[in-house]
Amino acid sequence: MIDMRNIRKVYSTGKVEVEALRRIDLLIKGKEFVSVMGPSGSGKSTLMNLIGCLDTPTSGEYFLEGQKVESLSPNELAEIRNKKVGFVFQNFNLLPYATSFENVEVPLIFAGVPTRKRRERAMELLGRVGLGDRADHKPAELSGGEMQRVAIARALVNQPRLILADEPTGNLDTGSGAEIIDLFEELGRQGHTIIVITHDTEISRRTQRIIKLRDGLIIDGQ
Numbered sequence: 001m002i003d004m005r006n007i008r009k010v011y012s013t014g015k016v017e018v019e020a021l022r023r024i025d026l027l028i029k030g031k032e033f034v035s036v037m038g039p040s041g042s043g044k045s046t047l048m049n050l051i052g053c054l055d056t057p058t059s060g061e062y063f064l065e066g067q068k069v070e071s072l073s074p075n076e077l078a079e080i081r082n083k084k085v086g087f088v089f090q091n092f093n094l095l096p097y098a099t100s101f102e103n104v105e106v107p108l109i110f111a112g113v114p115t116r117k118r119r120e121r122a123m124e125l126l127g128r129v130g131l132g133d134r135a136d137h138k139p140a141e142l143s144g145g146e147m148q149r150v151a152i153a154r155a156l157v158n159q160p161r162l163i164l165a166d167e168p169t170g171n172l173d174t175g176s177g178a179e180i181i182d183l184f185e186e187l188g189r190q191g192h193t194i195i196v197i198t199h200d201t202e203i204s205r206r207t208q209r210i211i212k213l214r215d216g217l218i219i220d221g222q
Contacts, residue, residue, distance in 0.1 A: 002026065003061075004024055004027075004061070007024035009046050009058050009216075024060070025218070030193050032188075034196070036197045041215075043213050043217075052162075064080065086155030088148070088164070089168070096140065099137060100126060100150045101119075103139075123135060129150070144171055148171075163192050163193070165184070177203070181206055
């Protein structure tokens with residue numbers, strides 16, 4: 001699924017260069033449930049951005065399902081982000097004035113899915129995360145755990161094989177966070193590859209592998 005070879009990412013700010021990732025070699029197989037841990041500034045978010053094709057490496061090679069990412073055009077990268085990767089964020093990133101249904105429907109609109117199929121698929125996913133009866137509710141009418149479930153439904157709606165979650169329980173209480181991880185475990189059993197960035201050791205213990213970063217290097221779990 002994910003094959004990174006000697007990946008390096010450098011950000012330039014004027015005359016200053018910051019090496020966010022250096023000499024990263026990483027192999028993640030399909031259907032793995034992996035957590036990525038490390039202190040602030042260790043390179044976790046940079047790594048997720050590269051894996052999710054939100055950014056490209058300065059040097060090295062990255063293969064996603066056999067495709068060499070660096071050789072893809074901006075349009076091809078956008079298609080990968082829309083169809084092959086589902087993103088889940090700490091702050092949910094829901095449209096505040098849209099209903100749960102409308103939030104889940106958005107990726108299908110960008111994918112050009114016809115209206116009837118969009119409705120069927122969005123309702124199916126809301127039901128799958130236990131929110132079939134909350135389709136007409138806006139984010140302000142939902143709990144934190146429910147908002148994250150809507151975000152997960154949105155991430156799944158285009159049937160991606162890869163799910164990237166950045167601190168998905170960071171804004172949730174303990175009980176709601178545990179329910180979200182339960183859902184990720186179930187998705188893993190259904191065949192999804194899941195990568196979770198987290199500071200929570202309780203969450204990382206429930207994943208199959210823990211990858212630890214420090215100063216832009218993988219120090220454990222490679």
